[in-house]
Every structure is written in C-alpha cells, then in structure tokens.
Amino acid sequence: MSTEGIENLIDLLPLYYQRLFPFHDYYRWLSYGDPSVFSRREFSFTVRDDVYIRYRSFVNQDELQLECRRLLPFKIDIGAIYNICPKDEKKFSSFLPVERELVFDIDMTDYDDVRSCCSGADICTKCWKYMVIACQILDSALREDFGFEHLLWVFSGRRGIHCWVCDKSARELNSMTRGCVAEYLQLITGGELKAKKVNFPGPKLHHSVRRALNIIEPLFVSMCVEEQNMLGTEEGVAKFLPLILDDSLRSQVKDLFKKHTSSVERWEAFTACYQVEKQTGKKWRLNHLLEEIMIQYAYPRLDINVTKGMNHLLKSPFCIHPKSGKVSVPFSPKAIGKFNPLTVPTINLLIEEINAFDAKEDSIQESNTRRKIKDYKKTSLNKSVHVFQEFLRNLEDASKGQKILQSDMLMEF
Amino acid sequence: MDYVKRISRIKPEVSSLKETYPHDLQLYCTPPSGDISLAEFQELALERLKVLRIVESVYVQTDIESDKRLSTVLSELRDDNSLSYYVKLLQGTGCGTHSESDLKARRKDHISHFILQLAYCSSDELKKWFISREIELFKLRYSSLNSEGLQQFLKISSMNFVPISQNEKEVIKEYLTQSTVGYTDTYIEVHDFYKVSFCKVTDLVRNRRVYVHSGFAYIPDKELISVFVTVLRMQLASALAYTKRGMPILNTDDRLFTLLNSLHNTYTGDDFTISDGAAVPIESLDALSKSSYPLCMRFMHDALRAKHHLKHEGRQQYGLFIKGIGVLYEDAVRFWREEFCKKMEPEKFEKNHLYNIKHNYGKAGKRTNYTPYGCLKIIQSNVGPEQIHGCAFKETDIKILKQKMLSYGLNSTAINNIAGYVESGHYQIACGKYFEAVHKCPPPHAVIHPNVYFRDSQSVLTNGNSSIGTGQSMNGEKNEGKQTKPDPVMDDADDMDIVLSTAVL
Numbered sequence: 077m078s079t080e081g082i083e084n085l086i087d088l089l090p091l092y093y094q095r096l097f098p099f100h101d102y103y104r105w106l107s108y109g110d111p112s113v114f115s116r117r118e119f120s121f122t123v124r125d126d127v128y129i130r131y132r133s134f135v136n137q138d139e140l141q142l143e144c145r146r147l148l149p150f151k152i153d154i155g156a157i158y159n160i161c162p163k164d165e166k167k168f169s170s171f172l173p174v175e176r177e178l179v180f181d182i183d184m185t186d187y188d189d190v191r192s193c194c195s196g197a198d199i200c201t202k203c204w205k206y207m208v209i210a211c212q213i214l215d216s217a218l219r220e221d222f223g224f225e226h227l228l229w230v231f232s233g234r235r236g237i238h239c240w241v242c243d244k245s246a247r248e249l250n251s252m253t254r255g256c257v258a259e260y261l262q263l264i265t266g267g268e269l270k271a272k273k274v275n276f277p278g279p280k281l282h283h284s285v286r287r288a289l290n291i292i293e294p295l296f297v298s299m300c301v302e303e304q305n306m307l308g309t310e311e312g313v314a315k316f317l318p319l320i321l322d323d324s325l326r327s328q329v330k331d332l333f334k335k336h337t338s339s340v341e342r343w344e345a346f347t348a349c350y351q352v353e354k355q356t357g358k359k360w361r362l363n364h365l366l367e368e369i370m371i372q373y374a375y376p377r378l379d380i381n382v383t384k385g386m387n388h389l390l391k392s393p394f395c396i397h398p399k400s401g402k403v404s405v406p407f408s409p410k411a412i413g414k415f416n417p418l419t420v421p422t423i424n425l426l427i428e429e430i431n432a433f434d435a436k437e438d439s440i441q442e443s444n445t446r447r448k449i450k451d452y453k454k455t456s457l458n459k460s461v462h463v464f465q466e467f468l469r470n471l472e473d474a475s476k477g478q479k480i481l482q483s484d485m486l487m488e489f
Numbered sequence: 490m491d492y493v494k495r496i497s498r499i500k501p502e503v504s505s506l507k508e509t510y511p512h513d514l515q516l517y518c519t520p521p522s523g524d525i526s527l528a529e530f531q532e533l534a535l536e537r538l539k540v541l542r543i544v545e546s547v548y549v550q551t552d553i554e555s556d557k558r559l560s561t562v563l564s565e566l567r568d569d570n571s572l573s574y575y576v577k578l579l580q581g582t583g584c585g586t587h588s589e590s591d592l593k594a595r596r597k598d599h600i601s602h603f604i605l606q607l608a609y610c611s612s613d614e615l616k617k618w619f620i621s622r623e624i625e626l627f628k629l630r631y632s633s634l635n636s637e638g639l640q641q642f643l644k645i646s647s648m649n650f651v652p653i654s655q656n657e658k659e660v661i662k663e664y665l666t667q668s669t670v671g672y673t674d675t676y677i678e679v680h681d682f683y684k685v686s687f688c689k690v691t692d693l694v695r696n697r698r699v700y701v702h703s704g705f706a707y708i709p710d711k712e713l714i715s716v717f718v719t720v721l722r723m724q725l726a727s728a729l730a731y732t733k734r735g736m737p738i739l740n741t742d743d744r745l746f747t748l749l750n751s752l753h754n755t756y757t758g759d760d761f762t763i764s765d766g767a768a769v770p771i772e773s774l775d776a777l778s779k780s781s782y783p784l785c786m787r788f789m790h791d792a793l794r795a796k797h798h799l800k801h802e803g804r805q806q807y808g809l810f811i812k813g814i815g816v817l818y819e820d821a822v823r824f825w826r827e828e829f830c831k832k833m834e835p836e837k838f839e840k841n842h843l844y845n846i847k848h849n850y851g852k853a854g855k856r857t858n859y860t861p862y863g864c865l866k867i868i869q870s871n872v873g874p875e876q877i878h879g880c881a882f883k884e885t886d887i888k889i890l891k892q893k894m895l896s897y898g899l900n901s902t903a904i905n906n907i908a909g910y911v912e913s914g915h916y917q918i919a920c921g922k923y924f925e926a927v928h929k930c931p932p933p934h935a936v937i938h939p940n941v942y943f944r945d946s947q948s949v950l951t952n953g954n955s956s957i958g959t960g961q962s963m964n965g966e967k968n969e970g971k972q973t974k975p976d977p978v979m980d981d982a983d984d985m986d987i988v989l990s991t992a993v994l
C-alpha cells in the first residue's frame with residue numbers, strides 16, 4: 077500500500093468542498109436544531125503541509141462552508157461543544173466542554189496480534205470481518221443495554237470504523253459515565269506482557285457477553301481458525317497456549333497440537349480435549365475458557381480513551397482520508413455485512429463521476445437547460461448521503477417528539 | 490497573607506455538631522467553615538493520609554477476602570493510638586449514638602477530608618488516587634451500617650428508591666439470574682431489586698455485575714451502596730476540579746503551599762517515618778546528628794552523649810526517631826546500654842529500660858509497632874525541668890539557640906532570620922530555614938516530621954542534586970546569593986490560624 081498519499085489532493089479538494097461535501101445535512105446534524113449548539117462546537121483543521129489548526133468554531137453553515145472552501149482542509153476533526161464559542165476561548169478562563177457525542181473508535185491496527193492476512197494500515201475483506209463483528213456487537217449493546225437510538229456509523233477512511241452516539245442523553249454524559257460505558261464494552265484488557273487478556277471468573281456469564289458470543293460463535297471457526305490460520309503456525313500456537321492457564325490442560329493441548337498440522341484440526345482437538353477436561357476435571361478455571369478465547373480473538377478492540385474523554389477529537393464524517401483518498405462515509409449498521417471498504421469511493425472517482433455525468437448531460441441537452449440535480453446524486457456518494465439523511469430524519473423526529481412531550485407536560489401543569 | 494478570612498469559628502458544641510453531623514457516614518457535600526489551627530490542620534491531614542494508605546494496602550492485597558478487609562484495616566488502625574477516632578468511624582453503625590466523641594470524630598472526618606482535597610486536587614493522577622482511596626474507605630464504613638443506619642443515610646441523602654414489582658421481576662428473571670454477579674439464584678429470587686439509571690451505578694455497570702437494559706440497571710438491594718459510591722465519585726470529581734481553581738488563592742500562603750505540596754509528594758504510600766534504606770549502624774549516629782538531624786534530635790543526641798542519660802519522654806522521642814531512620818533493635822539496645830551504663834549499673838538498665846526499647850520495637854507488651862513522633866506531637870509535648878525533648882525551636886532559650894547555631898557554623902544572617910520565625914512561633918518554618926542554611930537549599934518537603942527532615946537531608950547530601958555533595962566552595966557564591974535574598978514577608982505572622990472557609994474551598 078502506498079504511504080505517500082494522494083498527490084493531487086490539493087487540486088481536487090476545491091471541487092469536493094464546492095460541490096460534494098454535504099454541508100447542509102452536516103449542519104442539520106451538528107446543530108441538533110439549535111444554532112447555538114453548532115456555534116459552540118470545536119472544529120479543528122489539518123491543512124496543507126500538516127498545519128494543524130485547533131479551536132475553530134462557526135456561527136452557521138455559511139461560515140463553515142466558506143472557511144472550508146478557503147482553507148481546503150485535508151482533514152476535519154470534530155471536538156466537543158463548549159460552554160463558550162471555542163474561537164473566543166482565550167478570553168475566558170472557565171472554558172469547558174459541556175456536551176459531546178459518545179464516540180467509539182475501532183482501528184484495525186489493534187488487531188495485529190490476531191490477524192495474519194495483513195498488518196498495520198493495510199486491510200482486506202478477510203480482516204474487515206473483525207469490523208463487521210465489532211459494529212454488530214457494539215450496535216446491539218448500545219441500543220439494547222443503554223437504550224441509545226441515534227447511532228451514526230462511519231468508515232474512518234482507511235482501516236477502521238467510528239460510531240457517534242448522538243442521543244441527547246448520550247451527548248450530556250459526564251466523562252465518568254462515558255468511562256463506565258467504555259469499560260462495560262471493553263472485554264479485552266492488558267498489554268504486551270499479558271497474554272491472557274480476557275477473564276470471566278465465576279460461574280456466570282453476563283448477558284452482554286453472551287450476546288456478543290452469539291454473534292461471534294457462528295463465525296469463529298471459519299473466520300479466526302481457518303481464514304486467519306489461528307493455530308496453523310508455530311507463532312500462532314505460541315500465542316494460543318499461554319491462554320490456557322491450567323497446566324495439565326495446556327500440556328495435553330500442546331501434545332495434541334503436535335499430532336495435527338492444520339489450524340482447524342488443532343482447534344477441534346483442543347475443543348474436544350477441553351470439553352472432556354471441563355466435565356471431568358471440575359476445574360473452575362476452565363469454566364469459561366472457550367468463551368474467553370473466542371472473545372480475545374474476535375471481540376471489538378476499543379480505544380477507550382477516545383470514548384472516555386469529552387474533548388477528544390474524532391475525524392469528521394465525509395472528509396477525505398489524505399492517504400487513501402477515500403471518503404469517510406456513513407454506513408448503516410444493518411448493512412455492515414455488505415459494506416466493502418475496498419470499494420469506498422475515492423475523491424478521484426467522485427470527481428470523475430461528476431464530470432462524466434455532466435458531460436453526458438451536456439451531450440444530450442443544451443447546457444442552459446441542464447437539469448437541477450444535486451451534485452452528490454451524480455456520484456457513488458449518493459448512497460452514503462442517504463444513510464446520513466435517514467439518520468438525521470430519525471434524530472429530528474425524536475427531537476420533535478421530545479419537544480411535543482415537553483409541551484404536553486407543560487400543559488398539564 | 491492573602492487568603493480569605495472569616496470571622497466565625499467552629500464552636501464544638503455538642504448540640505450544633507449533632508445537627509451538622511447527624512450520621513457516622515457523610516458524602517462531603519459542603520466544605521467545613523470556620524478556623525482551625527495550622528497544627529490541627531497538619532495533624533488531621535497526616536492522619537487521614539495514614540488511614541487512606543492503610544486502606545489502600547488492604548485493598549491491593551488480593552488475598553484478603555472482601556469481608557475481611559474491614560477487620561484488617563481496623564486491626565492496623567488500632568496499632569496507632571492517634572488514629573483511634575478512625576476506628577470509631579469505621580465501626581459506626583449510623584446513628585446509634587451521638588456522644589461527644591462520636592461527633593468529634595465525625596467533625597474530624599469532615600475537615601480532614603476537605604484538607605486532603607486541597608492537597609490532592611493538583612493533578613489528575615493525584616485526584617484519581619485520592620478518589621479511589623476515599624471510595625474504598627467509604628465502602629468499608631458503609632459495610633458497618635446497621636439497617637437503621639442505612640435507612641437514615643438514604644433519608645439524609647434524599648434518595649428514595651422503590652423496588653421493582655414482582656411482575657416486572659418475573660419477566661426479566663432469567664436475565665437477572667444470568668447477569669447479577671455475586672448472588673445466588675435463591676438470593677435473587679427472594680430479595681428486592683431496584684431499577685435505577687445506569688449512570689447512578691457506574692461501578693456496577695462498568696464491571697458488568699448487574700443486568701442492564703434500556704439505560705437502566707437492575708440492582709439487588711445490597712448493592713444500593715453503589716449508588717452512593719457513584720454519587721460520591723461524581724461529587725469528589727467536581728469538588729476537586731472546583732478546588733483546583735481555588736488553589737491559586739491558597740498558594741499565596743507559603744506555609745500552606747509547602748505543607749500541601751509535601752503531602753502529595755509523599756502520597757505514594759511509603760511510610761516516610763520508617764527508613765526504607767539500609768540499617769544505620771549506631772557508630773554513625775554522631776556524624777549523622779551533625780549532618781542530618783533536625784535540631785530537636787541533635788540536642789537530645791548531644792545531651793545523651795554528654796550526660797549519659799535522657800528522661801522517659803526524651804527516650805521515647807529520640808528512640809523512635811532512630812528506629813525510624815533505620816537503627817535495628819539489637820543495635821538500639823546496644824546503643825542505649827552503652828550510653829546509660831556509663832552512669833548506671835547494668836542490672837538496673839536491664840530492669841528499667843530494656844523493656845521499653847523492646848516495647849517501642851513491638852517486641853513486648855501490646856506488640857504495637859510504634860511509629861516515630863511527628864513535629865506536631867513533639868511541639869505539643871510537655872517539657873518539664875531537666876527534660877530536653879520537645880521541639881528545639883520552641884523549648885530552647887533564643888539566646889542559647891542562637892549560640893548553638895553559631896557554633897554549628899551558621900552565619901548571622903541565617904541565624905537572625907531563623908530567630909525571627911521562632912519568635913513569632915513558626916517553629917516548623919524556622920526548622921525549614923535551618924535546613925536551608927545547613928544544606929544550602931530549601932528542604933524538598935515542608936518540615937512536618939523529624940524523620941522526613943532526616944530523609945530529605947540524606948537525599949540532598951547523597952544525591953548532590955543541590956550541589957552540596959560535590960563541594961561547598963564551588964557553589965559558595967551561588968548559595969551566598971540565595972541566602973541573602975530576602976524572605977517573603979510574613980505580614981501576619983502572629984496569626985497561626987488557617988482559614989478553611991467556603992470562600993477558599
């Protein structure tokens with residue numbers, strides 16, 4: 077994969093911010109029906125030559141739009157909503173973040189110790205499955221357990237996904253509660269020096285873990301054992317064995333692995349041995365070993381600091397990844413199974429599409445009678461904007477509902 | 490001094506205290522008001538810090554089962570007489586009794602908590618440490634409440650919870666059984682569950698110990714403590730953030746600033762009163778007394794060498810001090826025996842004094858491992874005729890003090906400077922200035938304990954980070970300059986009261 081990025085990005089960005097970036101919907105989102113909320117939001121821009129500008133804020137859509145067209149940011153990051161407009165920040169000592177979407181960041185590089193198909197910034201359809209699982213597990217937990225409804229899922233532009241929980245109650249969480257949600261969802265903990273990163277002590281398995289396993293189990297063998305060749309190499313076996321804390325089981329498994337060569341055979345040998353041992357050995361430590369292993373290999377790996385902090389910046393939807401040229405597109409979690417990161421439109425493609433469309437139109441009709449059609453509709457960005465708009469409709473309906481409820485309550489009093 | 494003043498003072502009258510402190514447990518919602526002395530301020534701070542360290546040490550020992558933690562902490566607290574009011578607090582059942590000593594303990598709990606807030610608000614790491622320890626302490630105390638105490642506490646904290654209906658429970662029974670960690674199926678079947686916003690029980694949710702659905706956590710009756718823990722945690726987090734913003738006002742007071750700083754510099758939990766280094770041979774005490782002892786200890790050491798005797802309080806104060814710097818039991822026995830027996834029959838020594846040394850080293854009697862006295866205790870001690878213990882700056886005639894310092898090689902500027910503090914009653918500041926004059930650099934920590942003084946002195950001398958170790962003459966000029974620099978003016982030096990007013994907190 078190239079690391080030098082898109083050479084002519086700076087030439088393409090003017091047209092992108094002029095005709096494609098969905099400023100109108102973007103403003104609908106970030107204002108949440110209240111212009112003051114928008115104006116207190118921090119934006120930060122990375123412009124040409126890696127110049128980084130923090131604490132920008134804009135009173136309305138026009139101002140943001142103008143600035144983007146002027147500065148042509150390579151990257152836009154979204155920060156928190158502050159008590160004071162961030163651009164006035166220096167004048168006040170009590171400058172504090174007051175609201176912020178609850179955000180999640182899952183990056184493929186955190187899976188390097190379990191994926192064998194690629195490493196680092198690279199991704200392929202095999203390892204993308206980790207993202208599919210992550211999205212499904214987090215989406216269901218956030219909705220079912222925490223009751224959140226307005227989840228905006230976004231492809232990060234290269235090798236990961238972001239989730240923006242936009243419910244009012246989520247935006248208003250304090251950082252302690254954010255930490256609580258983050259840790260509730262974080263099952264894998266520990267660094268290089270800790271082999272076994274998942275432990276479920278005791279006889280019970282929490283319903284959220286059970287639900288995650290229901291998502292992982294049907295895919296585990298084909299995805300982790302087979303495709304990622306979990307036990308097919310010396311290295312893989314060396315990573316696996318320390319997860320078995322019970323000495324006698326571990327040495328049994330070690331011997332068994334010598335008799336088999338393929339990853340699948342080894343896995344089957346392990347599970348068979350484990351079942352026997354678990355039933356006869358009465359060892360509490362073995363209680364959830366299988367579940368622990370599956371979670372360690374396939375459960376979402378969260379960068380929980382991003383979630384915990386209120387003023388952590390996160391890359392905005394619809395900006396262009398400067399290396400891959402791909403757009404950070406929103407996607408529907410229901411359709412995550414069909415989402416292919418490799419075919420996400422790049423800025424080059426979008427501009428070709430727009431030009432091709434216009435040329436075709438021109439050839440059919442006289443230019444002065446050209447149909448009024450939104451530019452993004454001429455491109456493969458159309459689908460993503462639709463996903464975004466559907467999210468916005470739900471968000472706005474809920475906020476209307478909230479307002480009606482509030483006025484009803486006022487009437488009652 | 491710039492800190493805000495308040496006129497009203499806490500009058501420890503039982504009736505008003507009972508209104509302020511109606512319960513053994515509190516959530517520290519309002520800061521205390523009124524004045525306390527610097528002495529009490531320090532004492533309370535150090536004592537609470539000791540308790541928090543004990544609590545921490547018990548929580549980190551994973552082999553102590555959770556229901557044994559309270560008794561382990563209590564037994565450690567009982568080893569230290571000065572912490573007896575914490576024993577009371579930790580055993581408080583709620584509102585069973587409101588005796589004067591109960592109320593005093595509650596007041597100390599309240600004030601000491603807020604003092605530590607001052608010391609622990611400055612960095613995120615310190616905040617985190619403090620909040621965690623306070624919560625552990627709170628949990629232990631909560632576990633001592635009886636059911637009436639709990640009901641009263643709920644009421645005082647205006648928390649009104651209603652358990653979920655039997656019907657509702659029936660519908661989600663499977664999930665409750667699956668996800669309520671640490672409770673048997675029968676317990677879950679029989680006991681009440683409460684439905685609370687997950688934000689209110691973050692500790693339980695964070696660790697996946699309860700069933701969570703649609704933003705609500707379903708908690709068994711016993712876990713109501715978690716609601717308090719969350720409230721306390723939030724309360725502390727915002728209080729510390731708020732306190733931090735108020736800190737610049739406090740920092741204008743030199744004494745407070747150094748005290749608060751020194752508190753958190755030693756926060757990591759090592760007991761500064763006990764040497765962490767190698768054993769100190771008694772042969773080196775003469776040299777050490779000159780280089781690293783604070784004056785109180787140097788005077789006693791010199792007196793012992795000269796008169797071959799020290800009275801009981803002196804033996805206690807000095808004996809525990811040398812134990813703290815690292816003199817081993819056998820060596821201590823030898824030290825005292827050799828010195829005393831120059832004037833005394835060996836039998837008499839064995840009979841009258843050996844026991845005491847054993848006692849101090851925890852080898853006899855209650856087997857309490859006594860810790861060395863802090864400055865506060867030393868300053869407050871009663872010094873009778875022919876006794877030489879107590880704080881050297883307080884108990885020595887100013888003329889003699891000046892002569893002594895002159896004979897130790899201090900220059901007259903430094904001596905007069907120190908004498909100024911002594912005369913206005915700022916003994917510990919004087920002691921710090923003395924340190925500075927001897928070491929040519931200010932003490933790394935405020936002088937609050939002779940053993941801290943000693944340890945700081947040793948680290949300055951051995952690390953040479955302050956230029957001393959490498960040779961005085963080389964740095965003479967620079968140090969000269971430093972010494973003549975005028976000290977911050979103490980414009981209100983006779984007022985020893987620290988104001989703990991709401992305006993500051």
Ligand code: SF4
Nearest residue numbers: 783785864880881920
């Ligand atoms: S202040 Fe403390 S160390 Fe200094 S002389 Fe007095 S008691 Fe000793």
Ligand SMILES: [Zn+2]
Nearest residue numbers: 193194200203
């Ligand atoms: Zn791959």
